Amino acid sequence: MGWLDHRAALVTGAGSGLGRAIVTRFVAEGANVVAFDKSEEKLREVRSQHGEKVATFAGDVRSGKDNERACALAVEAFGRLDTFVGNAGLWDFNRTLEESSTDSLSSGFDELFAVNVKGYLLGARAALAALRDTGGSIILTLSNAAFYPAGGGALYVASKHAGAGLVKQLAYELAPRVRVNGVAPGGMETDLRGPASLGLSRTSIGEAFPLDQVMEQRSALRFAPTPEDYVGAYVLLAAPAQSKTVTGSVLDISSFGIPVRDVRG
Numbered sequence: 001m002g003w004l005d006h007r008a009a010l011v012t013g014a015g016s017g018l019g020r021a022i023v024t025r026f027v028a029e030g031a032n033v034v035a036f037d038k039s040e041e042k043l044r045e046v047r048s049q050h051g052e053k054v055a056t057f058a059g060d061v062r063s064g065k066d067n068e069r070a071c072a073l074a075v076e077a078f079g080r081l082d083t084f085v086g087n088a089g090l091w092d093f094n095r096t097l098e099e100s101s102t103d104s105l106s107s108g109f110d111e112l113f114a115v116n117v118k119g120y121l122l123g124a125r126a127a128l129a130a131l132r133d134t135g136g137s138i139i140l141t142l143s144n145a146a147f148y149p150a151g152g153g154a155l156y157v158a159s160k161h162a163g164a165g166l167v168k169q170l171a172y173e174l175a176p177r178v179r180v181n182g183v184a185p186g187g188m189e190t191d192l193r194g195p196a197s198l199g200l201s202r203t204s205i206g207e208a209f210p211l212d213q214v215m216e217q218r219s220a221l222r223f224a225p226t227p228e229d230y231v232g233a234y235v236l237l238a239a240p241a242q243s244k245t246v247t248g249s250v251l252d253i254s255s256f257g258i259p260v261r262d263v264r265g
């Protein structure tokens, strides 16, 4: 018996990193999943890993039509949609205000917010009717940057705070039938990229920073989490029997709110 037996989910940004780990864990918990990503190549790997438990959709979360098609695929392939996980994201590689020209701020904002905020909003809208049918829920991937500074530059931190706003407003608007929550993980080495308009699309966060080392030093729990370490919160929120009373919450699973203890000697 899994926590998500007989349920169906849609996960955006499912081709690598956290999204892919969510797909793997949801399948292990008994769910069928639509994996939505812009990368055909990554989706091929997801398909070969999971076979018929997963249907894949190649598209862009910035497109309303693509979000609608991905939701329709869940209903067509699995007969229902219980959980929409908005997860596809871009990072700004800690670009500061002073380092950014006015033009790059403007184009970087448009590209990053289109994925991190508009993508979530369009996905939630597209999933709404199917989620109402099942009494399902929405889960948005946020970040330590939804609570604290320095998890990115102004663009990324503002976009993740905006995501927290979406959680509260949508939880209010969609109650009592559909629950809406966020999950705020901390750092992990993934393929996370930045806006092409800022020249940040060719390097991943894992290549640009010794992130595992940073996490070991700066996280209160003193270890470098993998994407798999963060996915339990998604299972909890997707399983109504385990989180029946939870809506409008953002689970801060980053450990960044706790100061690092000096454990020398």
Ligand SMILES: NC(=O)c1ccc[n+]([C@@H]2O[C@H](COP(=O)([O-])OP(=O)(O)OC[C@H]3O[C@@H](n4cnc5c(N)ncnc54)[C@H](O)[C@@H]3O)[C@@H](O)[C@H]2O)c1
Residues within 6 Å of the ligand: 012, 013, 014, 015, 016, 017, 018, 019, 036, 037, 038, 039, 042, 059, 060, 061, 062, 087, 088, 089, 090, 091, 115, 141, 142, 143, 144, 184, 185, 186, 187, 188, 189, 190, 191, 192, 193, 205
């Ligand atoms: N890596 C970290 O340290 C970290 C920390 C906190 C939060 N997060 C958040 O986790 C989420 C997942 O990121 P990740 O670290 O797993 O990165 P990732 O790059 O490995 O995964 C993101 C996926 O989204 C896809 N994607 C990007 N733009 C898209 C678009 N327009 N349409 C469709 N798919 C698109 C990419 O192809 C990629 O497969 C993001 O929301 C990110 O902000 C990451």
